Amino acid sequence: MSNHQNESIQNIPQKGFFGHPRGLFTLFFTEFWERFSYYGMKAILIYYLYTEINKGGLGFDEATANSIMAVYGSLVYMSGIIGGWIADRLLGTANTVFYGGVLIMFGHILLAFPGSVPAFFASMFLIIIGTGLLKPNVSSVVGDLYSSEDTRRDSGFSIFYMGINLGGFLAPLIVGTVGQTYNYHLGFSLAAIGMFLGLVTYLLTRKKNLGPAGKTVPNPLAPSERKKVFGRIGLGVLVIAIIGAYLISKGILTISVFTMLVSILGILIPLLYFIVMFYSSKTTSDEKSRLIAYIPLFVASMMFWAIQEQGSNILATYADKRTHLEFMGLQLQSSWFQSLNPLFIVVLAPVFAWLWMRLGKRQPSTPTKFSLGLILAGLSFIVMIFPAYINGTESLANPMWLVLSFLIVVLGELCLSPVGLSATSKLAPAAFSAQTMSLWFLSNASAQAINAQIVKYYSADTEIAYFGVIGGISILLGLILFMLSPKIQKFMKGVN
Template identity: 70%
Template sequence: MTTKNSQEILDSIPQKGFFGHPKGLFTLFFTEFWERFSYYGMRAILLYYMYYALKDGGLGLDRGTAGSIMAIYGSLVYMSGIIGGWIADRMLGMKRTVFYGGILIMAGHIALSFPGGVTALFVSMGLIVIGTGLLKPNVSNIVGDLYDKEDMRIDSGFSIFYMGINLGGLIAPFIVGTLGQKYNFHLGFGVAALGMLVGLIIFLATRKKYLGLAGSYVPNPLSADEKKSAFLKFGISALIIVVVGAVLISNGILTIDGFVMTVSVLGILIPVMYFLVMYFSKKTTKKEQKSLLAYIPLFIAAMMFWAIQEQGSIILARYADERIRLSLGEFSLQSSWFQSFNPLFIVLLAPVFAALWMKLGKRQPSTNKKFSFGLIFAGLSFLIMIIPAVYAGPDTLVSPIWLVLSFLIVVLGELCLSPVGLAATTRMAPAAFSAQTMSLWFLSNASAQAINAQIVKLYSPETEILYFGIIGGIAVLLGVILFVVSSVIKKRA
């Protein structure tokens, strides 16, 4: 995209009107709000749906297997962003890709809202994985289109956008979680589908007026012959995957554990290949190659951070269900409600961080140092969970305050790292791979959850001290190392 085209896009967008930011931020804020409502509402009850007994409305799966499936599901959701980024960059543009993604996500939640057992579970997961891959990296990338690359509002804008994501995540567990755990899991999944429908309506109603040309262009379009070739390759690949998968499953060769291991390996290999393709592409300039090299330590730091943060919906969700006192006098808590603490603290603290970066301006810490703070806080959020394990032991229910403190501490890290990482990705992306580089950012989460799929099997109340201690300690150590070398990385960027 040329400088002239960039200016045309900026001129087509009302630049003031949403908390001092471009009006298009309103459209993207509420589209992502409802998409996250549907996704996090579903996730708040999905683990319990998988391992609760059949008589309680669940599927009766083993707890360790359910945890691994949750991690792999999350990994595939973010891994599929590669497809979404490629389709936006080369075929549809970001706006249309976002819309089609929302349709698939809604269909996935509808599939779960009917009793279909394990088959419906995997059909739903497939639809949501593909849909989120189309929507999530592109809606975030359109946010970057609203600003000039030198606009000092960009970090603040991403923080506000991030608050929208978490407002949806805050409300969802109370509504979907209560309906799912107290009444019927499928009712909860149905409400999640309704949330995605509302998001699609808002996007369609406001995109033309508020987004202007943002996200409407195709940065690196396919030629007519390339499109034919791409459709042929997609069709043949899909057919091969379906046929081979059906044969392997029917013969007992491809088991759940085997599939989990395969995705775990791909979670490491795919981002490595992605870096290499972009770095050695003829469309990537020397300056952009330097930026990609500087991006690598940020990617590794993000992987470690998400490996801890994403366990909030797996290990800490199990902790809430098995280790927390859920009765406070006559008032009973639902274990799914604890999934609201992470977004609650982000909603409360995101404006503080957004205002802080705006006030500090050029005096704010570098991106690398912000990432190091994020890692240190993530490690501390696990280390604090050692305290109740030491004092209460594995057989005693503990106060909810420990879980609340853990969520609070990891949120401090998240606000240092995640919105800043989104902004850094838009700044450091090669022009020919703009949407795909955002997909690469989300691959840090995919890789983390692919690793988690193996790690979460090691957790039990008896291994709590070692589990939280080792993972938390590694994160703190990496954070300190990144802080020390941040100046060197900045000079070479």
């Protein structure tokens, strides 16, 4: 660790939030409200897309709605590239987080008003860019609170992850109920209020709690570079806008074509990212070795998120169309199932945080944890075969099948996601710290970009094959990763 990093850690209050740095409080509640807004909107978005226009929706068919959801999710995480670059070269992570929150809030405000399909896509654009600025960088600031040798690090990320999911748990119950019972736009307005509260929390506590964390610009643009770089960016945006407008007007750039382009970018962008970082003169030999170790973890993360993220489109549609929405006399809303994932994480994250701290140096290696996550994700899809296999697809499924599926995937998520955040902050080349955190979220973008093509094949007729094939592939990859874990660990050069 450099002297500058040592000085930064010393100036950050190291106690004050459950034995962790006080800044974890600020980031915990900022992300809590940001996730409330994000998951609240997402809980009703699929239904808003395929509900008929005369019933308050946009009237897309279900297959198109599922693809739009996947593309939206992919672009949300893909935009982290922009956020990482701005943090690394211009503003630092702490300031980038704030400006991202402002854009998200305005995106939700626009979505809260009844409007046309173009207005919907405009709101999505603001939320996509805003989340790209905020999401990877707030996680990077968490990493800045700890030294690389601090054994509280994985536990701290687990607590932070619990804050994310507290917001995600409450949002579908509140926003989902309002949106489905009263009005979609009223539900979206609650998401805007949530992001506003997150910004207030951040502004009031950041100076006292975070200190210098996230203020440093790791690889700043030289004054002579700024004019050239901004000129190229502006020209590029203008050219893309003109070409896009022309192709849309000619009927060439349809939703289907755009979906395919995003799917291709989901593969190409991370590949180019790895190449640029690996061959950069700013990346040391040890950092190159760690990047090689990171590649199989990235692929494993892609497979995991390809399954987990289908909870908000395929399983959400399943909840709405294939599930008996009554349990023990209680009438259920289909959006409520989106609270299962964060609920289980809120309950189980402290258990996993305690477990990793209890095991200390005896805990499984990072690649082993990833392999467990993949196997469990696969099993969460395998169990969804049984309702159709036992009773066919003509009858509605017991809601407990969905509950079981979400529970199993959460067990996998707690093995992989908070550990992946922590591993990324430790394996990242120093000159690309925020951008490598963006690369971690890009694994989710790549997964959802691929999902945009895969979800088209889901239907009641293909249900058994759909869940069985995807679940089986995940389990197989998990077993392969488990066998390769010792070799991957060697490439990590002392990082656990």
